[in-house]
Amino acid sequence: MDKRISRSFLPALFLGLFLFSVWSWDICAQSNSLDILSDTSYFKNGKDDWNLVESVKRIQPANVLFLLKRGADPNASEEGGITALMYAAQMGDTLLIKLLVLNGADLELTSVENTTPLMVAVLNQQFGAAHLLLKREANPDHQDKYGGTSIIYASAMNDYAMADLLLFFGATDSLKDLNGNDAMMTAVSLGHLETADVLLQNGIYPDNRDKKQRTPLMVAAQQGNIEMLNLLLENGAEKELTDYRNYTPLAHAIRSEEKNVARVLVDSGANVNHFISRSQNMYDLARKGENQDISKILKTEGAEPSPRPDFSEFGLGWGNSFGKSEHMMQGRIWWMDQKFGFFAETGFDIRPVIRTVQVEINDTLIHQYRETRSAWTHGAGKYFTLIRAPMGIEFGVYAGIYGMLSFPKRRGISENPGAEYNVLPSAGLFLRGKVAGIKAGTERYIFGIVNEGPWKTNITIFLRIPYNNSTYEYKEIGYEPY
Amino acid sequence: MSHTSRNFFVSALTLTMLLLAGNFIACEPEDLIFEVDCYDCFGYPPDTAELIVYVTMRLEQDSVPLTFFRGDSNGEVDWQDTAVGEEFRLDARIGSTYTVQAEYRSGSKTIIAFDSDEMTLNDYGDQCGDPCYIIKGGIYDVRLKE
Numbered sequence: 009m010d011k012r013i014s015r016s017f018l019p020a021l022f023l024g025l026f027l028f029s030v031w032s033w034d035i036c037a038q039s040n041s042l043d044i045l046s047d048t049s050y051f052k053n054g055k056d057d058w059n060l061v062e063s064v065k066r067i068q069p070a071n072v073l074f075l076l077k078r079g080a081d082p083n084a085s086e087e088g089g090i091t092a093l094m095y096a097a098q099m100g101d102t103l104l105i106k107l108l109v110l111n112g113a114d115l116e117l118t119s120v121e122n123t124t125p126l127m128v129a130v131l132n133q134q135f136g137a138a139h140l141l142l143k144r145e146a147n148p149d150h151q152d153k154y155g156g157t158s159i160i161y162a163s164a165m166n167d168y169a170m171a172d173l174l175l176f177f178g179a180t181d182s183l184k185d186l187n188g189n190d191a192m193m194t195a196v197s198l199g200h201l202e203t204a205d206v207l208l209q210n211g212i213y214p215d216n217r218d219k220k221q222r223t224p225l226m227v228a229a230q231q232g233n234i235e236m237l238n239l240l241l242e243n244g245a246e247k248e249l250t251d252y253r254n255y256t257p258l259a260h261a262i263r264s265e266e267k268n269v270a271r272v273l274v275d276s277g278a279n280v281n282h283f284i285s286r287s288q289n290m291y292d293l294a295r296k297g298e299n300q301d302i303s304k305i306l307k308t309e310g311a312e313p314s315p316r317p318d319f320s321e322f323g324l325g326w327g328n329s330f331g332k333s334e335h336m337m338q339g340r341i342w343w344m345d346q347k348f349g350f351f352a353e354t355g356f357d358i359r360p361v362i363r364t365v366q367v368e369i370n371d372t373l374i375h376q377y378r379e380t381r382s383a384w385t386h387g388a389g390k391y392f393t394l395i396r397a398p399m400g401i402e403f404g405v406y407a408g409i410y411g412m413l414s415f416p417k418r419r420g421i422s423e424n425p426g427a428e429y430n431v432l433p434s435a436g437l438f439l440r441g442k443v444a445g446i447k448a449g450t451e452r453y454i455f456g457i458v459n460e461g462p463w464k465t466n467i468t469i470f471l472r473i474p475y476n477n478s479t480y481e482y483k484e485i486g487y488e489p490y
Numbered sequence: 491m492s493h494t495s496r497n498f499f500v501s502a503l504t505l506t507m508l509l510l511a512g513n514f515i516a517c518e519p520e521d522l523i524f525e526v527d528c529y530d531c532f533g534y535p536p537d538t539a540e541l542i543v544y545v546t547m548r549l550e551q552d553s554v555p556l557t558f559f560r561g562d563s564n565g566e567v568d569w570q571d572t573a574v575g576e577e578f579r580l581d582a583r584i585g586s587t588y589t590v591q592a593e594y595r596s597g598s599k600t601i602i603a604f605d606s607d608e609m610t611l612n613d614y615g616d617q618c619g620d621p622c623y624i625i626k627g628g629i630y631d632v633r634l635k636e
Contacts, residue, residue: 333635364603364631364633364635365635366601366635371599372598372599372600373599373600373601373602374599374600374601374602375601375602375603375604376601376602376603376604376632376634376635377603377604378604378605378606378631418604419589419604419605419606419607420559420562420563420589420590420604420605420606421562421563421589421604421606422562422563422564423564
């Protein structure tokens with residue numbers, strides 16, 4: 009025998025014998041532990057299925073084997089459809105899993121939430137159990153009641169090793185839950201950088217969209233997660249895709265006031281002149297959000313405000329117009345340009361009480377009536393903001409021109425004078441917040457009444473109702489184990 | 491909604507309430523009577539009742555000619571009289587609309603004041619227990635506007 013071979017063979021032989029003895033001891037120990045029953049005081053007579061589930065929960069493999077041999081159903085379950093195998097998977101006990109599977113437990117039986125034992129193992133981060141189930145050909149793409157899959161669970165738990173394992177066993181990465189979230193979107197939404205990295209390393213497409221057409225890059229931008237943003241950009245995430253509101257990732261950064269994210273996106277070449285709507289571009293969005301830092305970033309890249317007005321707000325106003333001997337109550341609705349302050353307005357006016365009015369018939373005759381009056385008013389104007397305070401409070405002046413078609417009705421007079429049309433110039437001051445405001449000013453109109461002062465004081469309170477791009481929705485994903 | 495915006499909204503609502511209160515103050519007293527006074531009841535439905543005409547008495551004119559038209563001012567003249575005090579009462583049919591015309595003289599000018607109203611009979615038996623008829627309306631304001 010060659011001495012070199014004998015020198016290397018002998019240690020290997022000893023090592024082999026040592027390992028065999030250890031394995032034999034383990035097998036003996038296991039078979040011994042399976043031969044000796046544990047405490048069975050909780051067993052219920054004639055209810056071996058229940059006893060089986062309970063033995064699994066108590067991690068008593070000998071009892072489990074004994075019950076299986078005695079004819080207990082290996083697919084026995086508790087309320088909610090949770091099987092003995094699911095409990096074994098939850099605890100990650102591979103011996104119990106083996107016992108159950110070898111005795112016929114179904115890997116694809118589901119709970120009422122439609123979760124499988126594999127999903128339970130993944131949710132409880134039991135890598136060994138998941139591995140064993142996958143080796144036994146458990147379906148990695150089974151979807152629960154909410155469309156969630158094992159790999160989405162792994163993403164939600166930031167269990168990147170599990171995600172990797174599932175992908176190795178052929179899990180489909182593009183399956184989506186009922187909200188359209190796949191594993192990548194879940195990892196990004198929950199800020200799980202490691203899992204996102206593993207998924208991308210496995211070649212997952214970085215721009216899969218959710219139900220609202222948002223991409224992971226948009227969500228990372230929205231959340232201000234620079235590390236995630238960089239990871240996605242490095243892996244080729246697209247910067248110019250748009251969601252259901254035509255927002256790009258940069259638009260999300262602007263809307264979320266994430267200055268640093270905006271900087272990264274602009275530096276990586278994101279389009280600063282993208283139009284969200286016909287009248288609103290990136291710069292308008294930043295200006296509307298009153299974020300001067302982002303506005304500056306955009307401006308340095310050549311962004312400019314769009315010249316088109318942005319009529320995206322309704323206003324509801326209730327006002328009172330007082331004169332020397334006049335009082336008209338006003339209800340108004342207007343359409344407002346949020347960019348330049350233009351408005352178009354219409355509404356009704358009524359005199360809330362009957363008023364005594366005098367009308368000159370000729371030089372020597374005056375008629376006096378008890379008169380009610382209603383009117384339809386319409387007009388246009390502009391708000392000029394002079395001071396912008398924090399929290400969206402604005403102070404400024406307004407000016408407008410209106411037409412008022414009024415209908416006087418005089419008590420006891422059969423021949424009422426008919427409709428009158430007045431042109432009303434109006435101007436004053438306003439103070440408004442994001443939700444409501446007040447304006448006070450003067451307006452000029454005359455109804456042809458004796459001793460009537462033409463100038464009236466107007467006080468109006470109003471509500472602002474933005475209807476476009478007004479509410480910004482942050483993406484949220486909530487996961488709860490079964 | 492932010493804290494500041496909420497405060498602003500509350501302030502706006504408060505102002506609304508104040509302006510509404512102002513509107514009610516501007517209303518005539520008769521418009522503000524929402525309650526029924528069961529002591530004003532008639533136990534039977536009357537055919538006629540007194541209408542009241544408020545007029546302005548001045549030094550330069552101590553009596554005011556009044557004309558009562560049925561319906562509007564183009565209607566048939568139902569009654570002519572002269573008021574010598576600031577309150578003129580006349581028995582009139584319930585359920586009929588009358589228009590009152592008062593004539594004032596002020597220097598070389600004539601001021602003719604009109605007002606119209608109808609007396610109505612309302613049954614408040616349900617609220618007051620016993621048969622209860624209350625007359626509403628029938629108040630004419632032809633006082634000169636200051």
